[in-house]
Structure formats: structure tokens, C-alpha cells
Amino acid sequence: MRRSVVLIGLSILILAFGFVMFSGCAKKVVKEAEEEKTTTVQKEAAPAAPAAPAETEEQRLAREKALREAALKEQQEKERMLAEQKAKEALAAAIAEIQDIHFDFDKYDLKPEARDMLKKLADIMLAEKTATVLIEGHCDERGTVEYNLALGEKRALSAMKYLVSLGVEKERIKTISYGKERPLDPRHNEEAWAKNRRAHFVVTVK
Amino acid sequence: MRNRLRVVSFVLVVLLVSLLPVYGKVYIDIDSPTIQKFPIAVADFNNLGQTPDGENLSTWFADRLGNALQLTGFFNVIQRKTFFEDQGKSGITAETIKFSDWTVIGAESLVKGGFQLNGSDLTVEFRLFDVVQGRLLTGKRYTGRPGDREEMVLRFAGEVLLQLTGEKGVFDTKVAFVGKEGNLSEIYTVNFDGSGLKRLTNFRSLTLLPRWSPDGREMTFTSYRDGNPDVYLLDLTGGKVRKLLDFSGLNLASCWSPQGRKILLTLSKGGNHEIYTMDLNHGTATRVTSNYAINVSPVWSPDGKKIAYVSDRGGSPQIYIMDADGSNQRRLTYQGNYNTSPAWAPKGGRIAFEGMVNGTFQIFVIDEDGGNLRQLTSSGRNESPSWSPDARYLVYTSRLSGRHRLCVMNANGSNVRILHEGMGEYMNASWSPHLNLY
Numbered sequence: 001m002r003r004s005v006v007l008i009g010l011s012i013l014i015l016a017f018g019f020v021m022f023s024g025c026a027k028k029v030v031k032e033a034e035e036e037k038t039t040t041v042q043k044e045a046a047p048a049a050p051a052a053p054a055e056t057e058e059q060r061l062a063r064e065k066a067l068r069e070a071a072l073k074e075q076q077e078k079e080r081m082l083a084e085q086k087a088k089e090a091l092a093a094a095i096a097e098i099q100d101i102h103f104d105f106d107k108y109d110l111k112p113e114a115r116d117m118l119k120k121l122a123d124i125m126l127a128e129k130t131a132t133v134l135i136e137g138h139c140d141e142r143g144t145v146e147y148n149l150a151l152g153e154k155r156a157l158s159a160m161k162y163l164v165s166l167g168v169e170k171e172r173i174k175t176i177s178y179g180k181e182r183p184l185d186p187r188h189n190e191e192a193w194a195k196n197r198r199a200h201f202v203v204t205v206k
Numbered sequence: 207m208r209n210r211l212r213v214v215s216f217v218l219v220v221l222l223v224s225l226l227p228v229y230g231k232v233y234i235d236i237d238s239p240t241i242q243k244f245p246i247a248v249a250d251f252n253n254l255g256q257t258p259d260g261e262n263l264s265t266w267f268a269d270r271l272g273n274a275l276q277l278t279g280f281f282n283v284i285q286r287k288t289f290f291e292d293q294g295k296s297g298i299t300a301e302t303i304k305f306s307d308w309t310v311i312g313a314e315s316l317v318k319g320g321f322q323l324n325g326s327d328l329t330v331e332f333r334l335f336d337v338v339q340g341r342l343l344t345g346k347r348y349t350g351r352p353g354d355r356e357e358m359v360l361r362f363a364g365e366v367l368l369q370l371t372g373e374k375g376v377f378d379t380k381v382a383f384v385g386k387e388g389n390l391s392e393i394y395t396v397n398f399d400g401s402g403l404k405r406l407t408n409f410r411s412l413t414l415l416p417r418w419s420p421d422g423r424e425m426t427f428t429s430y431r432d433g434n435p436d437v438y439l440l441d442l443t444g445g446k447v448r449k450l451l452d453f454s455g456l457n458l459a460s461c462w463s464p465q466g467r468k469i470l471l472t473l474s475k476g477g478n479h480e481i482y483t484m485d486l487n488h489g490t491a492t493r494v495t496s497n498y499a500i501n502v503s504p505v506w507s508p509d510g511k512k513i514a515y516v517s518d519r520g521g522s523p524q525i526y527i528m529d530a531d532g533s534n535q536r537r538l539t540y541q542g543n544y545n546t547s548p549a550w551a552p553k554g555g556r557i558a559f560e561g562m563v564n565g566t567f568q569i570f571v572i573d574e575d576g577g578n579l580r581q582l583t584s585s586g587r588n589e590s591p592s593w594s595p596d597a598r599y600l601v602y603t604s605r606l607s608g609r610h611r612l613c614v615m616n617a618n619g620s621n622v623r624i625l626h627e628g629m630g631e632y633m634n635a636s637w638s639p640h641l642n643l644y
Contacts (some may be wrong), residue, residue: 004388020369069389106544144560145414145544145633147516147523149435149456150479150500157477160433175632176434177456181412182389 037102091205094124100184100198101159105140108154110162114199120160121201122166130206135159137177138184138200140193145179159199213361226422233315233370234561243282247313249289250273252298253321261352263321267330267359270319272303274363277399278375279599279621284313298333300508305340313337315370317362321547323462328352332362334369343369343543357643370401373461376594378643379567381601382406382416382425383612386631393427396612397636401623404442407447413442415634418467419462424468424640426459428449437471439486442641451484461505464552470513481515481532494532505550506530507574514538514548514557525559527574538576550574551597551617558582558600569602571617582619592616592637601625603632 055063099115110118125131137152137159155164156175164170185192226409235243251267253259273281290307297303298318308316313539317334321328333345344365348358360377380395380402393406393416407413413429425440434522435450451457455474466488472479481504484491492494497502499519514527517571522543528535539545544562551557557574560567565585572579586606593600597617604613612626612635626632 106518141564142515142521142562143544144503146458146460146502147500147518147546149458150472150474150502153456153474153479154500173453178412178430181386181391181414 020089031136034096038151063173081190091128093125094120095203095205097123098203099202100200101198102194103155103199105193106151108151108158110158114159118162119166121203122163122168124161124203125165125172128205132172132174132175132204133163134174134202134204136182136202137175137179138182138196139180140190140196141180141183142193143180145181148179149177150179152179155197155199159201210275211361213355244314245274245281245282245312246282246315246317246366247284247289247308247311248275248286248317249291249319249477250286250317251324251330252320253297254320255324257323258321259321263323264357264601267319267321267355270359271332271363274360274377274399275366279616280367280371284311300335300340300342303335305335305337305338308337315343315366317366323352326351328355330355330358332358332365334366340414358605360643362581369553371597373596374640375638376596376599376637379595380638381592381612381614381625381640382418382536382634382636382638383502383626384414384633385629386633389536391631391633393425396626400612400634403448404628406442406642410446415458415460416636417459418636418638420464420466420639422639425461428458428524450486458502460503463506463510464508470506472504473504482514483530494528494530495535496532503547505548505549508552508554514547514550516546522624525557538572538574540576541580546564549593549600551593552595553597556597558593560589560591560602564566569600569619582615582618583622588613590633590635592635594637599637601635603635 064106099117101110101117120131135156137154137156139148141151153175156177160173160175163173183192183196184198185195209545210345227363228464239399248268248271250264253264266288267436268495275281276283280525283289288311290311291304298320303318314337315338317332318335319330319332319463322454325500327349328351329347329349331345331347334343336343337343339559340356342384344364346362348361348435349357349498351538364374364377367373370434376398379398382393382395382397383427384391385394389412390410391413392408395404395406396402407429409429409431411429411431413427413431416425418425418426423443425442426529427439427440428435429556434452434457436449437457439450440447450469453473453475456472457480459469469484469486471482471491473482473491478501479500480493481490481495481501482493489537494513499517500516501515501517504515513530514525517524517526520528520537523546525538525545526535527538538557539559539561542561542563545559549558558569561570567589569583569588569591570579578641582600586604587591588604589601599611599614599616601614604611610631611624612632613622615622615623
């Protein structure tokens with residue numbers, strides 16, 4: 001019984017402290033606005049009454065108005081940040097939906113699914129102007145190092161050209177080929193090869 | 207090393223007596239497609255000095271020389287236990303050898319020798335005899351330290367090859383290759399017999415395509431060290447590396463000019479993969495091809511007048527040949543729908559390449575006019591052929607039953623041997639020119 005009394009007491013103390021802290025912060029903003037106002041008023045009133053600045057009705061209204069404005073500003077800022085956060089999350093979700101596109105053996109032309117994926121990427125990049133993309137071209141393990149480096153680059157360039165045709169600025173796209181040297185699946189079978197013939201997208205947002 | 211070893215040749219004395227030309231007879235025609243292995247005997251060496259043979263050098267010399275000759279693929283080195291004579295004791299000059307003891311076991315050539323330890327000096331005599339004619343073909347005396355004895359053996363092995371085949375062999379060559387573990391690869395070299403593994407790069411990146419300069423003093427390669435595939439130049443005498451090319455896109459150096467400091471490149475700086483030549487002394491790159499297709503892996507013919515390369519302009523990768531200025535382009539390979547990695551034989555005439563057969567890759571050779579196509583390998587997956595400087599062997603990368611290896615075979619596909627194994631993956635085999643090591 002005694003313990004709960006102590007607990008309640010403590011909670012009240014913490015609450016009270018929190019309240020004081022909070023109101024202190026809020027007051028600070030108001031105070032600054034007040035001071036500003038006062039200075040201007042003082043300047044205007046200076047030639048007539050240099051002393052005794054008793055608060056006039058006008059001053060009171062101004063003070064209250066400033067208070068309301070500050071509160072509104074705070075609210076708007078909160079909403080703006082929330083919206084920004086939501087947009088960020090939406091962008092991250094959209095980027096997360098961007099998957100590798102795949103190619104046929106020894107081919108670098110874009111399949112319909114690849115075009116759909118690139119359209120999604122283009123939408124992101126057109127909406128978010130700070131977004132840049134690195135396109136990595138990859139191949140399956142069959143064939144020579146050099147030929148696959150070239151083929152991987154052709155794949156990355158195909159993807160780039162399509163993005164450019166959709167309105168994305170070329171300057172925001174970089175390409176690199178790893179040929180057959182960075183397989184996603186290191187096994188030596190058709191399933192692995194199909195996974196490894198791909199273009200991979202690394203989207204960066206500032 | 208070369209200066210420390212004193213060599214005395216005493217075949218000239220014999221010449222004065224016999225008046226026979228030294229290389230008058232080719233004992234082994236190694237360019238023939240079906241060669242009979244040449245039977246040779248190597249006897250235990252005699253201890254010619256007073257110092258006891260503590261390290262059993264007598265059999266070491268015979269073993270080591272026998273192994274080196276065996277590796278060439280041209281010899282049948284006769285087992286010593288079949289020998290009649292009392293090895294290590296009977297004479298080592300023509301007058302003291304009973305040649306009938308050697309003909310009866312089927313030997314056509316015989317190597318005998320002797321050594322002498324004098325403090326920290328080792329003197330070794332090697333003699334090669336024609337058993338049938340009963341005469342000395344060549345003899346050499348080397349003087350050095352006991353640690354030089356491997357070099358002495360390889361130098362004399364080269365002499366044996368020169369006498370019997372007309373060329374000195376590849377004992378003074380190395381093979382460069384890319385060893386890959388996971389996503390990282392580095393450049394390595396091994397000696398012609400697989401010994402002396404050495405790592406040349408330590409970039410902890412993707413490093414590819416080692417290519418020797420014709421004098422063996424420099425090497426180009428491509429590395430992603432700084433993010434982009436750029437071309438680097440390695441000075442093999444001092445070990446210094448410098449970046450040579452870093453255009454945007456691919457920078458690949460595929461071949462040095464047989465005539466000197468010029469290289470063949472594939473660059474994609476203009477958006478297409480084109481072949482360029484570059485003079486390393488002036489640093490200017492000149493474009494040779496001009497089309498939308500992939501053009502890659504260019505190599506010069508030994509006379510520098512033609513270039514073989516890979517292009518997919520016909521819908522699949524095939525090997526093409528053009529004149530060095532880019533004119534007169536023509537397709538070389540028609541069989542199969544995936545042929546890449548051309549390697550022009552150092553003496554001309556033939557081109558080795560890899561082609562797809564039943565979903566995997568095998569090594570082929572074809573005459574440079576398109577005739578005489580031959581498949582040299584058939585089991586596992588075999589890629590990236592590179593000729594030895596004497597055009598008698600091909601080194602290539604192989605994967606068989608999940609095991610990755612670097613292999614060597616004779617140019618006709620026979621005598622396959624493993625040069626190196628144990629790394630995650632082998633790529634881009636590249637045989638050095640003669641390095642004049644010995």
C-alpha cells in the first residue's frame with residue numbers, strides 16, 4: 001500500500017516536471033515573438049513617451065496574434081514533416097519494388113517484363129529529382145571473360161537507353177558491367193544461369 | 207643468376223673430329239600430328255669428385271632431368287631399373303660407353319653426366335649421346351652453387367630439345383593466369399612445370415586478363431580496383447604498376463604487338479564495343495572497327511598484318527579476321543553458334559579458340575584460312591587457350607567434375623597434364639614468351 005502511494009507521488013512529480021519543461025519550451029517561442037513586437041512598438045512610440053511601456057490593447061492583440069501564428073506554424077511544420085516522412089516511406093517502398101530484369105542467353109534486348117520494371121523505375125526517377133541509378137550488367141558463366149563483359153555492358157546500356165526514352169536524364173544514370181564475374185547464384189545449371197543473366201539497379205536518393 | 211653460372215660447351219671438339227653438322231638430323235618431328243614418343247635413357251650421374259654425395263645428387267640429377275623431358279610430352283623416359291650397366295660408376299664418355307647395352311633396352315638417346323662438389327662450388331657435366339650411332343650430340347659443363355642445380359638441369363633439358371627437335375623448348379617460360387576466390391580475383395604466374403606459384407597483384411578486387419609484352423618485361427591487365435574496369439601496366443622487372451587507360455565503360459587490353467610497344471584494346475567509351483590499337487610510347491588510341499555489334503578479344507597475327515577478333519554481328523559470337531587497318535573483314539568460324547577467345551599460333555598458320563559443344567566449351571584449332579578445323583578437348587569444360595612461344599603446347603583452363611584446373615596439352619591435343627590446381631577458379635591463361643631465365 002505504501003509503495004503504491006510512493007509510486008503515485010513519483011508519477012505526479014514526473015508529470016509536473018514534464019509539464020514545466022514543456023511549457024517552458026513553448027513560452028520561449030512566444031517570448032521571442034513578444035520581444036520583437038515590443039521593440040518595434042518602442043521605436044514607434046519613442047518620441048512621444050520614452051518611459052513606462054504599459055501594455056496597450058493593441059499590443060495585447062498583437063501578442064495573442066503572434067502566439068496563434070506560432071502555434072499554427074508549429075502545426076504546419078509537424079504536418080509537413082509527417083508528409084515528408086510518408087513520401088520517404090512511399091519512395092523507399094517504390095524503390096524496394098524495383099527488381100532485377102532478366103535476359104535470354106547471349107541477348108541484350110529488353111523483354112516486356114523488363115520494360116514494365118523500367119517504367120516503374122522511370123516513374124520514381126521522374127518524381128524524385130535527386131534520384132540517381134547505377135545499372136549493373138551481369139551474365140551467366142558461359143563464354144569468355146571479355147565477351148561477357150561486353151555483353152553485360154550491352155544489357156546495362158539497353159536498360160539505360162530505355163530509361164532515357166522515358167524521359168530520365170542520361171546524366172542521372174551510370175552503367176557498369178561485371179560480365180560473368182559476380183553471379184547471384186554460383187551454381188552451374190540452367191536455373192542459376194537464368195538468374196544471373198540480369199541487370200541490377202542501385203537507386204540512390206539524396 | 208645467369209652470370210653466376212659458368213658454362214663450357216665441349217661439342218665443338220667432337221665437331222672437329224666428326225665434321226657432322228650439329229642439328230643436321232631432326233630426331234623428333236613434333237609438328238607431325240601423330241608423334242611417336244622418343245625413347246631416351248637418363249642414367250644416374252657419377253660423382254667425379256672426392257666430396258661424398260651427401261644429398262644423393264647422383265639420382266637427383268637423373269630424376270629431375272627425366273621429369274623435365276617427360277613434361278615435354280615428346281619423350282618416353284625409360285625406367286632406370288631396366289638398365290644393364292652399373293649406373294653411377296661406368297664412364298660418361300663415348301669411348302667408355304657400351305652402346306649396345308642401351309640399344310637393347312630400346313633407347314635411342316642417352317644422357318649421362320657427372321658432378322663434382324668443391325667447397326661451395328658445384329660443377330656438373332651433362333652429355334647427350336645418339337645411342338644408335340654411338341656418338342656425342344652435345345655436352346655442357348656448368349659451374350655454380352649447389353642451389354643452382356635446378357637451373358642447370360633445365361638449361362640442359364633445353365639443349366636436349368634443341369638437339370633432338372631443332373628448338374630449345376619452353377623451360378624458360380611461365381604461365382600467367384587469373385585465380386578467383388568468390389568475387390575477388392588476382393593475377394598469378396607459375397613456371398612451365400607448375401612450380402614457383404607467384405601472386406603479382408594484391409588489389410582485393412576483380413583483376414583480369416594478364417597479357418605479356420613480347421620481351422616478357424611488362425604485363426597489361428584490367429582491374430576494377432578503382433570501381434571501373436581500367437587497364438593497368440605492370441613492370442615485371444621492378445614490380446611497379448601504373449594505370450594506363452580509364453575511359454568510361456570497358457577498358458580491355460587483349461594483345462601486345464609482336465613487334466613491340468603497341469597493344470590491341472577493346473573500349474566502349476563511345477557506347478559501342480570497338481577495337482582500338484594504342485602505341486604505348488605515344489599514348490594515342492586509334493579505332494579499328496566501327497559498328498554497333500560487340501567487337502572484342504582482338505589478337506594480332508605473328509607478322510602483325512592481320513587481326514583475329516570476336517564479333518556478334520551475325521547474331522552469335524564468332525571469330526572474324528581483318529587486315530590490321532580494319533579492312534577486309536571476314537568470318538573465320540562457321541561451325542557451332544558460339545566461338546570466342548582466339549589465340550594466333552606464334553608461328554602463324556593456325557588459330558586456337560573455344561567453341562560451344564553440347565552446352566559446354568571445348569578447345570579447337572583452325573587454319574587461318576578457315577580449313578582443317580579440329581576439336582582438341584572433349585571432357586569437361588575447357589576454355590581460354592594460349593600458345594607456348596614455340597607453338598607446340600596450349601595452356602587452358604579446365605573444369606571437370608567440379609574441379610577447376612590449369613592444364614597444358616600438346617598442340618595436337620595429346621599429353622594433357624595439370625599445370626596447377628587448388629584455386630577456386632582459373633581464368634585467362636596466358637603463356638609467356640621466352641624469358642631467357644636459364
